[in-house]
Each structure stands twice: as structure tokens, then as C-alpha cells.
Amino acid sequence: MKLSRIAQLGAVAAVAVLALAGCASNEGGAPSTSAPASDAPKLSGTLNGIGSSAQGAAQTAWIAGIQTANNGLTINYDPQGSGAGRKSFISGAADFAGSDAALKDEELAGTFALCKPGTKAIDLPVYISPIAVAYNVPGVKDLKLDAETIAKIFSGKVTKWNDPAIAALNSGASLPDATITVVHRSDDSGTTQNFTDYLAQNAPDAWTAPAAQTFPFQVGDAAKGTSGVVAAAKNAQNSITYVDESGIGTSGLQVAQLKVGDSFNKISAEGAAKVVADSPLVSGRAANDLAIQINRKDTQAGAWPLVLVSYVIACQNYTDAAKAALVSGYVQYIASDAAQQTAATQAGSAPLSADLAKKVSAAAASINK
Template structure:
């Protein structure tokens, strides 16, 4: 897979739930950068309401997709609330949401459970819709150029490294005047796919320091916590000498550390995140249309950014309600289209799906009944 990065502009600022009626979409989002044409066909006859819940990392992308979709399906209202990946999966499984956005694929124990909106014997499937680098964002007095590696990141976020001028950080930043200030760690308080991806990276690359199993719940009693991408960004704005992990779409004007990838200090980029996904395989042992990605967290290719998240739309393979299936299928068909992916890449600073992954995602969407 070869995922191409589209140029980015400032992300849409969204404080709460994404709730877009067709009129609002047409009047207020005319500049959403989505084309009026897509590969999903005529959707003008569709009507109804779609409810999505989950990933706060997807928040800006979901607003962009909803606007573009509703230009083509004016009878459909798309509601999306950024409750966090874990809550989104719970809401989908309980029937409170028609689809979920999640920065982590369904777990085996979830797949063995009940999906209220799905037809009998049908389960949820994971469809990749959003690829984004996770930033190690910081706000440190007098420091605007910082390099960290997996070991130092693991040390900071586990509470083992507590001062900015710690020898381990200093060794990676020759010539940088690091303050002796205490490090303020900010992490997610909710069940978060971003935390899952972050912890997978440090566990894979610094297992002697990050001794906990990868999890969607932050495992250490250190620092301050906040809910969702926007909550973490807000907490960072009010903090000093602080550091966090955050989807790049929410990093705003925070400084971003370089990451040691192999023996090179690498700047964050959507291209680098996309490269890692292209180098990774679809996870084995899943259903035919389930496209969970087994991310290569140790990818050291030139420019690679292995601290990446792949975020999914989770839908029923077969819905109990045929009309709802038609709406989900139409919306997600638009989401994985070239137009929608380019629009999200522009607004959310994400990487558009590669043509290969887009084709696989489109085939998975087409299989929804």
C-alpha cells in the first residue's frame, strides 16, 4: 500500500458533538473540500438519521465527512458524538449507536458478545477509515526543539523520569537548554484507542521500561488526566512544562517532539504514519470483511512514524433493520471514497487511505447487508 498525504490546513474547531442537518451542511460547510461527485452513486433518495459514537481523534474527520455526504444525501442527518473509542464500541454493541468510530479494532471478547443492532449471528466488522500520526506534544519553557526515543517516552509517562533535564533526555538533545523543572504528564482519562496505540508503541520498543500490557486505559498513577482529544488539548494549554500523547489533529499550536526511529531523529508526518500502515499487514484470524491492521511498531524505514493510529468505522456485517443498513452502507461508502479521504486529510491532517486499502475498505462496506 502506498498512502499519499494530502496537504493540510487548519483543522475544524469542534467543541462538542457533531450534529449536522442537511441545511447546515449545505450552508455552513460549503468549503469542506469534498467534491460533489463520488463513487457511491446517487444518494438523493435516501432519508433518515444515522447515529455514530466513539473516537475523538475522528471528530474533525467525521464533521468533514458528514458535511460532504449530506451534500449528496440531503435527506439524511448524521449525528456523531466523540465519546471515546471504548464508549463508542459499547454504544454500538448496546444498540445506542448505528456505527462506532474506534482507534482500536474490536477485541476478541467483544466479538464474542452480542451486537444489538445486528442480525442474528452477525457481528461487527472493523473498516479502516482514518490514519493519523500520534504526536508527543509538549509545552516546555524555553524549549522548541526536542527529540525523544521510545525508552525516554516510556520513562516519562510511567513516572520513572520526572525532570526535564534528566540525563536520558539530555543525551538525546545535545545543545538544548533543558530546564530543571518537574515534568507534568497529561494523559487520557477515558477508555481510549489513542492510549491503546501509544501503549502498543512503547511496550514494543521499550519493554524494560513500559512493563504494562498495551491497554486502552492509561495504566500508571502519574500526572493529570483529561477526557478525549479536546480535553487533553485543553489541559495542555493550561499546564506548564507539560507533555502528552495526542492525535495530531488535536495538537494545535503545541510543540511536537521528534522521534528516534532507528538511529535518526524523525519529524512527525502523515506520510510517515501512512508508510508504517503500508508496511503492515491485515491481522490474521479475523472475519473475511474485518480489516483490522496489525501495525508494525518497530518499523525503522526512512521517514517512518510508528507511533500511528488506524481508526476504524465499526458496523454490522448484517443489520437487523434493512433501512438502517442502507444508510450506514451509503455513508461509509462515501467515507472511504477518494473525495472524502482527501477532504479529511486536508482538515484533520490525516493520511488518505491508499488506493489498495481504499479498495479493500470499499469492498468491506459493499458487503454490509
């Protein structure tokens, strides 16, 4: 099986899926209307992934694309959350994990059930998306917030929508004398990790907790997963939450502008991509581990430093060679330009830069080599 050909096959499938509504195999199956060239190799077998709910919409599109071209392939992805994904992968309950946070040093120091003894897992970035500060306040549009005020709201220090801290950033806005309902993630979440990391770095006086995958304050309402916080915020008037932008959909939630440097920027995938392009890899990792140290203080024009990079976490060396070939081929497909454009269309993410995509593809191709 030639993995370079597999990656090409996936790219063909990704083009086809742009026209699909896109549904994963565990959500009813995708139409098989984009058969590959007859001489292209086939992928056959089953992969099970668990993890990031933010990555869920992109996984749905990717799975639909590659399965359209490979009738013998089944990929199941359960968006239980990043923490659940990493735990499941470490224990061997999942073949790969989707995670909005790279593996921690202490996780890398342990063992991985599906990896060859003495080898570790690697972090492969596949999905870039801005995190929205989304709100449901009747009559309020174009809300502007800075990191300090966001930190005070989500830590419970600012509790009214007409608080002077919010009013000072929104001259002329009609802010209600209403209690703010904070909605945060209840589960171990990579989105929470990225959100709290942004606040810890940009508003350390107001946000007194370190970056964490578990929301650190006893404030507001908690809900599980991307869809959970969106539903909770939609159903609670005068609410505010943080969520991967792809999850907002047709909920009607508004997205606040973010103060970056001296400007207020609107959320955009392009702004998120700019920040990632300016960010270095985490030092001290294995050669094929592409964990990114996000530059949360990026102030370039249009930047959106409240961004998440979501990873596929896989073994560098699997004990099961057939499983390794499937994971390698699937990630090479995901990194293809066509598949990245599919995710951009279906989920509103920012495509990987050409340089980063090349690194991801090469790292995926190195699995079990």
C-alpha cells in the first residue's frame, strides 16, 4: 500500500465532498457519488476516533469524503470532547484522538496502549479555528470586549451587562441592567484550555487561574460539548459563552469583537490563521510532534489570538501495522489542500498553511516507518 497514493486519493475525495452535506458513518453514511480512478489503491478497514467536539464538523466532512472513495473503509468519530479523546487514545479505546490541546508532558511521559513499547504518540495539527465569545442579549449588536473585561465576566467579577467596564468599551450602546448568565464547558475541554490560556496571558490581574482544560471558577451554568454550550446560551437570555466558531451555526448568537492592540477586530478564520502562522512549535518535542505554541499576544492587523489548533493524536509506531497504515493515510488525506478547503467550507475553519500542511503530511507518512 503506497501512502502517497492514498493521500492523492483522499484529495480527490475531498473535492467531491464539497457538494455534500457531509455525514459521518456513525451518523447515517455519506452518498457514494465520487468514485476514484480505477487504478487508485483502496483503503479498507475500520478506524475509531474520539475527541474534540470543535473538530466534529470537520471530521464529518473528511470522513464523508474519504469513505465516498473507499467503500471498504469505515471511520467512526465520537465528539465526546478533547479530554475524553486523549484518555480513550491513551487507554487504547480509540485508534486516534481529536484534541484542541496537544498532549501534556505528563501524558507523554506515560505509556500508550496501541503504540509499540518504548514509543510515544505525536500531535498532528489538522484544524485551525477562532474561538468566539458569543452572547445572547436582546437589542445588543456589535458588542466590543477586551481580555480584561472578558476575564472579569467569566470569573464572576462583572455580573451586570451595564457594568462600567463593559459600558466603557461600548460608547452609545444600550446595555440592559440585567444579570449576566455565564455559560461554560462542564467537560474536560481543549476549547476551555485555549480560552483560559488566552485570558491568563492577556489579563493576568483579572484572570487569577492558570490555563486549564477544566473551567476553574464556580460561576454561571455548565454544559457539555460545543453543542451543549451553544444550546444553553441560546436558551438563556442575557447569556455569554465561549465556543469554537463552527458551533454557532444558525443559533442566532452574536459574536463580540475583540480588542487586539489598539483595534477591535471581528472574528475571522483568516485572523486565526495569521496568529498560528506567527507561532512556533513547542520546543523539546519529538521530530514528528508538531504541537504549536500559540502566540496569544499577536497584535498584527486583523489577528484573532483567541484561536484553537486542534490535533489528531496518533502513535508514531503502532503495534498493529494495518491500523498504522489507515491512520497514516487518513491524516495525509486530511492535510491535503482539498480536504482543508472542504473543512473551511463545512466548518468555517482556516486551512493549514502550505508549509504546515507539508509538515503534517510528512509526519503522518512517517508513522511505522
